[in-house]
Amino acid sequence: MAKISISKRAAVTPASAIRKLVPFADTAKKKGIRVYHLNIGQPDLPTPPEIMNLIRKFPDKTLEYAPSSGMPETVSAWTAFFQNKGFPYKKEDILVTSGGSEALIFTVMAIADPGDEIIVFEPFYTSYAIIAAMSNVILRPVRTHVEDGFRLPDKKLIENKINRKTKALILCNPNNPTGTLYTDEEVRMLADLALKYNLFIISDETYQEIVFDGKKVLPFSNFKDLLPQLVITDSVSKRFNSCGARVGCVASRNREIMAAILKFAQGRLSVATVDQLAVVPLLNNHEDYVTGIRKIYQNRRDTVVRELEKIEGAAFRTPMGAFYIIPTLPVDDSDRFAQYLLEKFSDKKETVMIAPATGFYKTPELGRKEIRIAYVLEQRKLERAIDLLNIAVRQYNRLK
Ligand SMILES: Cc1ncc(COP(=O)(O)O)c(C=O)c1O
Secondary structure, three states: OOOOOOOOHHHOOOOOHHHHHHHHHHHHHHOOEEEEEEOOOOOOOOOOOHHHHHHOOOOOOOOOOOOOOOOOOHHHHHHHHHOOOOOOHHHEEEEEEEEEHHHHHHHHHHHHHOOOOOEEOOOOOOOHHHHHHHHHOEEEEEEHHHOOOOOOHHHHHOOOOOOOEEEEEEEEOOOOOOOOEEEEEEEHHHHHHHHHOEEEEEEEEEOOOEEEEOOOOOOHHHHHHHHHHHHEEEEOOOOOOOOOHEEEEEEOOOOOHHHHHHHHHHHOOOOHHHHHHHHHHHHHHHHHHHEEHHHHHHHHHHHHHHHEEEEOOOOOOOEEEOEEOOOEEOOHHHHHHHHHHHOOOOOOOOOOOOEEEHHHHOOOOOOEEEEEEEEEOHHHHHHHHHHHHHHHHHHHHHOO
């Protein structure tokens, strides 16, 4: 009899790069060391009372299943959200998902078969690699560089990665993990490529309103010809400080994609009823709230940039969106340095946790000297956290 075994898919799926340092952080905390978390994109800001009050006051006696495509109120609210931004989506173009994560899983599953390829710009959000591995889809990375603020490369370079297995391009704008806001020209170039080679565009819009200095994202949905090839994945997690609400959506004018995704959604029955209802008021009217958090993150961005500039040998470009930055640090190995911060370093019983950037690259050996910082702490804590990084870089290099 054959030996019992798990799937090959399970074996090749990577563990979350961000979480592998957690045991070291736990040990540091047990030793009484305060750890400033710059490693994970969990906003520290309170969930708005509009959401919390609806959760607390939920009146029904039974928590029933919601429809697989989403509560009607929530589908309408996502529709209003898109229409308020000028996007051409109606109720039938939208399906509510359990966060942007499930929207991405469904989209990849609906677009690509095992062995098909999706082009992604590296460094990229680590869950893309997990989702691709779960669905036996190959991510084809196109490299971007810290030196130019992770701008997209020439069209030719991207074209070179397209082959007959390529099904889609994925772009997160503004970007996690780099904080890059892609220019109108970059967005237009990808739209042109998708049209020329008949590719889908997966547009991850999780951070779309968190853009600084008065700038704006050029949305893919502005390109009318592209609409049948465009799938938007979105989420309330970051823009409403509601990561635990687990409400996202897929939006597409492509009927076949939406019909396929509805079948997948029926397989998981529904998204949590209370959470879906709780986010309705803010989705219906998002601008004021989002304007407030945009200001907060812009101030934090300025703080991080100012403090990082004090680290001798650090190199980066000022990020223009989301709440992340990837600087190069003068260290030999950011994985080792990240572990050192938690295992060996402390200053006045405090240390800092960062994400080594290697976890955001698919190509081995890239990102060795880079780290990702999520600026999800208030101003003074941020200043102290980056100061700790500065002290630690010097001590680490002295030890070597
Ligand atoms: C780029 C990006 N896409 C999607 C997600 C998914 O978030 P959620 O499932 O909470 O909506 C995240 C979360 O960090 C993200 O950073």
